[in-house]
Amino acid sequence: MTSSSAPNETVAGLNVPLMTQFVMDGYLEFTDLVPEDLNAAVHEDQLRNPEQIRWSPSTATNAPNAFLDTSAPLQDALNLPRVQAILASLLGPGFVLDHSYLHVTPAGKRDAQKWHVDHDRSGRHLTRDDLFRFNILIAYFTHEVPAEMGPTLVLPGSHVRDLGGHDLSRYRNIVGQKLLAGPGGRIAFMHDSMWHCAQPNLTSEPRFMFKARYHPTVPQHGHFDTAGWDSPEIRSLFREAAQRHPWQGTAGDQALVVRDAWWKYLCRLDAPQAGASA
Amino acid sequence: MSEALPANRYHAPRKVLATGETPIQLRQQILILHAASMDLSAGTVAWALFDGSSPDDRQMQTGDADKPPYATVLEAMRDGWRVIQLPPPEDPKSGEAPRYLGHEYVLERMVPPS
Numbered sequence: 001m002t003s004s005s006a007p008n009e010t011v012a013g014l015n016v017p018l019m020t021q022f023v024m025d026g027y028l029e030f031t032d033l034v035p036e037d038l039n040a041a042v043h044e045d046q047l048r049n050p051e052q053i054r055w056s057p058s059t060a061t062n063a064p065n066a067f068l069d070t071s072a073p074l075q076d077a078l079n080l081p082r083v084q085a086i087l088a089s090l091l092g093p094g095f096v097l098d099h100s101y102l103h104v105t106p107a108g109k110r111d112a113q114k115w116h117v118d119h120d121r122s123g124r125h126l127t128r129d130d131l132f133r134f135n136i137l138i139a140y141f142t143h144e145v146p147a148e149m150g151p152t153l154v155l156p157g158s159h160v161r162d163l164g165g166h167d168l169s170r171y172r173n174i175v176g177q178k179l180l181a182g183p184g185g186r187i188a189f190m191h192d193s194m195w196h197c198a199q200p201n202l203t204s205e206p207r208f209m210f211k212a213r214y215h216p217t218v219p220q221h222g223h224f225d226t227a228g229w230d231s232p233e234i235r236s237l238f239r240e241a242a243q244r245h246p247w248q249g250t251a252g253d254q255a256l257v258v259r260d261a262w263w264k265y266l267c268r269l270d271a272p273q274a275g276a277s278a
Numbered sequence: 279m280s281e282a283l284p285a286n287r288y289h290a291p292r293k294v295l296a297t298g299e300t301p302i303q304l305r306q307q308i309l310i311l312h313a314a315s316m317d318l319s320a321g322t323v324a325w326a327l328f329d330g331s332s333p334d335d336r337q338m339q340t341g342d343a344d345k346p347p348y349a350t351v352l353e354a355m356r357d358g359w360r361v362i363q364l365p366p367p368e369d370p371k372s373g374e375a376p377r378y379l380g381h382e383y384v385l386e387r388m389v390p391p392s
Contacts, residue, residue: 110336111336111339112339112340112341112342113340114340115340153340153341160375160376161375161376161377161378162374162375162376162377163377163378167378168378170310170326171324171326171340171379172324172325172326172327172338172339172340172342173324173325173326173338173340173341173342173343173344173346174312174323174324174379175321175322175323175324175346177341177344179341197340197341199340199341200339246314246321246323247323247324247379248323248376249312249313249314249315249320249323249380249381250314250315250316250368250380250381251368251370251376251380254370254374254375254376255375255376257372257373258373258374258375258376261373
């Protein structure tokens with residue numbers, strides 16, 4: 001699977017409350033997208049991995065899409081109408097799969113990964129248009145991942161920062177950092193500028209996380225249900241957003257201005273149709 | 279299925295040399311505290327410790343603590359840490375996205391090797 005079709009109009013994508021949460025925190029997490037039997041089939045495919053490293057079908061290592069290309073249940077899960085509708089809400093029609101990997105944290109791995117962003121912006125400062133263009137990372141956890149098993153650690157609100165990802169590596173702990181711990185069958189949709197890192201796995205079982213990155217092919221505005229986008233409740237939420245992530249400190253006001261502008265851009269209703277170029 | 283998470287050993291106070299004691303074999307510990315504002319009594323929002331006194335390559339790791347070792351820079355100073363870097367004032371342009379963590383205070387302490 002390398003490209004999407006237009007979302008099925010009968011399947012709901014994101015609405016204003018969910019999109020607001022994404023704009024504030026940089027990610028959305030769903031536990032009810034993948035049917036239990038389909039999720040179990042994906043997990044079974046993961047357990048066939050004999051090496052407990054990034055999955056490889058033969059001697060090839062770290063091959064992008066190696067797991068996706070050989071797991072029909074995973075392809076079915078990603079093609080679920082609701083999954084596609086959420087991606088289309090965030091990215092617009094015609095979004096494209098950039099790459100994917102099955103990440104495996106082996107049992108007993110005690111070293112944590114450094115903070116980083118996948119979309120490295122070092123060497124170029126963002127223009128306004130760059131800031132409003134974003135990719136989506138999905139993190140699909142097929143099995144329960146408790147805190148000690150190494151769920152991905154994220155920093156909510158960090159996606160509106162303008163920086164190069166490698167220079168985060170001196171940071172260690174940040175107030176408000178959040179472990180994506182929880183039940184199996186979860187999919188998190190993350191802004192690709194959100195700070196994140198893998199964590200130690202102190203259990204005796206490998207931890208699987210399927211990651212895929214999708215990028216847009218059209219400007220990203222007006223692709224979700226914008227009803228109520230300018231309601232008093234939403235305005236109030238944005239006004240109070242400077243206090244939502246205490247780690248921002250006095251930069252919270254700066255982030256608030258950026259989020260306000262982004263929100264108004266996202267809610268424009270004159271989005272190009274599928275097939276249009278950015 | 280699992281073992282207990284390792285305790286954070288970096289907050290444990292260490293012996294500070296008395297005046298006149300031979301300052302040999304001292305090693306530097308660097309503690310980086312990010313405060314919510316320029317005020318040294320503002321709340322700590324991020325922290326990292328690099329311990330030159332420890333031979334262990336596995337030092338403070340990402341995500342290994344939810345609570346900072348000191349609530350403020352001032353509290354760390356009262357515990358014997360010396361501030362060796364004061365952050366310069368920040369002057370963001372209107373509408374510009376923030377960049378790295380701000381208000382970065384670097385503190386040090388000299389201790390015997392562990």
